[in-house]
Amino acid sequence: MARCSSLPHFQSFNFILISHVRGKNVFEVGNCSSVQITISLTQLRPNSHSNWADPLYISSAMTSALYHYRRSIIGVGQWRSLISSKPIFCNNSLRIVQISTEATMNGDLWTETCSVKPPSHPTYDLKGIIKLALQEDSGDRGDVTSLATVPDDVETEAQFLVKEDGVVAGIALADMIFNEVDPSLKVEWTQKDGDYVHKGLKLGKVYGRAHKIVVAERVVLNFMQRMSGIATLTKAMADAAYPARILETRKTAPCLRSVDKWAVLIGGGQNHRMGLFDMVLIKDNHVSIAGGIKNALKSVDSYLQEKNLQMEVEIETRTLEEVKEAVEYASQTESSLTRIMLDNMVVPLPNGDIDVSMLKEAVALIDGRFETEASGNVTIETVHKIGQTGVTFISSGALTHSVKALDISLKIDTELALQVGRRTNRA
Numbered sequence: 001m002a003r004c005s006s007l008p009h010f011q012s013f014n015f016i017l018i019s020h021v022r023g024k025n026v027f028e029v030g031n032c033s034s035v036q037i038t039i040s041l042t043q044l045r046p047n048s049h050s051n052w053a054d055p056l057y058i059s060s061a062m063t064s065a066l067y068h069y070r071r072s073i074i075g076v077g078q079w080r081s082l083i084s085s086k087p088i089f090c091n092n093s094l095r096i097v098q099i100s101t102e103a104t105m106n107g108d109l110w111t112e113t114c115s116v117k118p119p120s121h122p123t124y125d126l127k128g129i130i131k132l133a134l135q136e137d138s139g140d141r142g143d144v145t146s147l148a149t150v151p152d153d154v155e156t157e158a159q160f161l162v163k164e165d166g167v168v169a170g171i172a173l174a175d176m177i178f179n180e181v182d183p184s185l186k187v188e189w190t191q192k193d194g195d196y197v198h199k200g201l202k203l204g205k206v207y208g209r210a211h212k213i214v215v216a217e218r219v220v221l222n223f224m225q226r227m228s229g230i231a232t233l234t235k236a237m238a239d240a241a242y243p244a245r246i247l248e249t250r251k252t253a254p255c256l257r258s259v260d261k262w263a264v265l266i267g268g269g270q271n272h273r274m275g276l277f278d279m280v281l282i283k284d285n286h287v288s289i290a291g292g293i294k295n296a297l298k299s300v301d302s303y304l305q306e307k308n309l310q311m312e313v314e315i316e317t318r319t320l321e322e323v324k325e326a327v328e329y330a331s332q333t334e335s336s337l338t339r340i341m342l343d344n345m346v347v348p349l350p351n352g353d354i355d356v357s358m359l360k361e362a363v364a365l366i367d368g369r370f371e372t373e374a375s376g377n378v379t380i381e382t383v384h385k386i387g388q389t390g391v392t393f394i395s396s397g398a399l400t401h402s403v404k405a406l407d408i409s410l411k412i413d414t415e416l417a418l419q420v421g422r423r424t425n426r427a
Contacts, residue, residue, distance in 0.1 A: 115172075115192045118262040119271050129255060130173075130180050133219045146214045156210040156412055158217075160203035163407035166232035168197045169266040170224035171204070173259070177220050182212035193266045194231070203408065210412075217410050226256075227263035228406035234267025234399055237383050244387035244394045247272040247373070251397035260400040272395055273312075280304070280336070282315040284343070293317070293325040297335060304336050314339040314373065323362045327369065339392075340366055344376035346386055354382050356389050363390040 118126060137143075162168070171193045178185045189204035191197055206213055238246040246269045252260040261271050273279035282296045290296035293315065300313055313336040317323045323340060330337045345359040354377060363372055373393040374386050386394055 115194055116262070116266045118258050119265065119274060121258050121274055122277070124258045126173075126258060127176070127180070129259070130177050130219075132255075133222070134177070134180065134215075137219055138215065143211070143215050146211045150211045150214065152209070152211055154210045155208055156213065157205055157207045158213050158410050158412045159205045161409045161411055162197045162201040162203050163199055163409060165198050166196070166228055166406040167235045167267055168195055168203065168224070168228050168406070168408075169193050169231035169263045170220075170227035173223050173227070173262075174220045177223070178206060178216050181216040182209060184208055185212060185216075194268075196235075206410075213410075221408060221410060223259065225405035225408050226253075226403060227259065227266070228408065229403040230260060230263035230400055231267030232406055233380070233403065234264050234269040236380055237394075237396060237399065238268040240380065240384040241387040241394050244374070244389075244391050245270050246383070246399075247393050247395040248399040249395055249397040249401075250275065251401040253400070264399060269399065270393075279311055280313040281341075282313070284316055284318060287316070287322075293322050294329045297326065297329050297337060298333075301333070301336055310336075312338045314341055316341040316343050316375075317362070318343050318345075320358065320362060320365065323365050327366060330370070337370060339371040339373055341373045341375055341395075342391065346374065346377040346382065348377055352381075354385060356385055359386065359391065360389045 168191055171189055171191070175187055178187050185206055185208035187204065187206045190201075191203055197203060206216075234246065234248075248261060248264045248269060249272055250257070257275070261274065264271060273281060280300050282290075282300060287293055287296050290299055297313075297315060304310070304313075315326055315337065317326060317340055323342070326337065326340055329335065340362075342359055342362045345356075345362055347355040347358065349355055359374055366372055371392040372390075373395055374389070374391045375395045378386060378394055378396040379398070383394060383396070
């Protein structure tokens with residue numbers, strides 16, 4: 001398998017092949033298939049229940065990895081991706097599916113600091129979110145304090161200072177914000193998204209018109225501090241959850257869905273569904289309205305067949321009886337079910353520990369026929385024990401809805417800032 005050459009700014013990926021090699025799904029690039037499909041990258045997720053990779057179920061983590069720029073990519077887990085501007089011949093005799101995929105990428109949007117690209121969304125306008133955040137801060141008059149105190153032609157340098165240990169995230173987004181405020185600003189970083197940073201580190205610097213730096217400052221820091229907080233907690237949870245994989249949920253800040261989920265990827269987690277559109281997730285209320293587990297699954301299968309849709313299907317179960325009902329239905333009919341959520345099967349005990357016996361029993365009942373997702377009572381203290389039960393995924397809303405921001409500042413007089421930081425034990 002050859003490594004790819006550097007790519008120019010691109011609009012599409014072509015000839016992505018999937019084969020099954022020694023029990024692992026491996027991405028290759030070539031032109032040895034007669035099957036060709038055009039598909040949105042946002043629809044790709046893994047299907048662990050086929051003996052080869054269904055192109056509609058390539059992992060969301062790999063979808064993000066496919067966007068990496070100017071290099072071949074080694075993706076998350078067992079997924080490997082190679083991208084090339086020219087097809088590479090492949091003589092693999094195993095079953096292969098060829099996909100021609102379209103992807104839009106604005107050349108001015110991404111820089112070399114963007115080590116992890118944001119998750120794909122069909123309608124989300126990241127640049128629009130940046131403009132809205134800047135407009136929210138400037139209102140209809142602009143920065144009146146800077147207009148009064150900072151001459152328009154004065155140039156300066158400001159340093160990013162880290163005030164507590166954690167995983168940094170939002171560097172690539174900061175570049176986009178500075179570029180939106182003033183394209184002439186020069187930004188340099190000593191770290192990249194996903195790096196672990198320590199209190200007192202000078203993370204990077206920005207040089208240019210002082211007025212513009214101050215205008216961008218708070219919006220940049222608001223995004224970076226929130227994203228770094230999410231990435232820091234995600235990293236801790238993902239490490240503790242292993243071999244299970246950690247997911248966030250839709251419990252994100254309104255209008256910051258893609259930003260929050262981007263931070264989860266940077267922290268080493270994986271994305272759950274982006275919204276209501278890219279995955280069927282049958283929750284308890286859907287089950288109640290449909291009249292039970294089997295009725296809900298049957299309705300989903302009929303709907304997907306009628307609309308000619310292929311996507312992941314997950315159902316929430318709350319009891320072992322519901323687990324049995326879901327497994328029984330899927331074993332007796334051709335179902336689209338791919339994952340079973342095991343909700344609140346982690347029972348907290350008076351001594352602060354947790355009882356995972358019910359969760360283990362549910363995993364045993366499913367017996368590898370479907371992916372499993374543990375949900376409920378997931379904390380940094382409990383996630384390791386949950387991860388040892390055999391579940392595929394552990395989802396935690398706390399990753400994004402209860403985030404503690406990582407303390408980062410942007411200072412022009414860095415020496416005085418460090419003095420004050422040391423006095424308050426924040427540097």
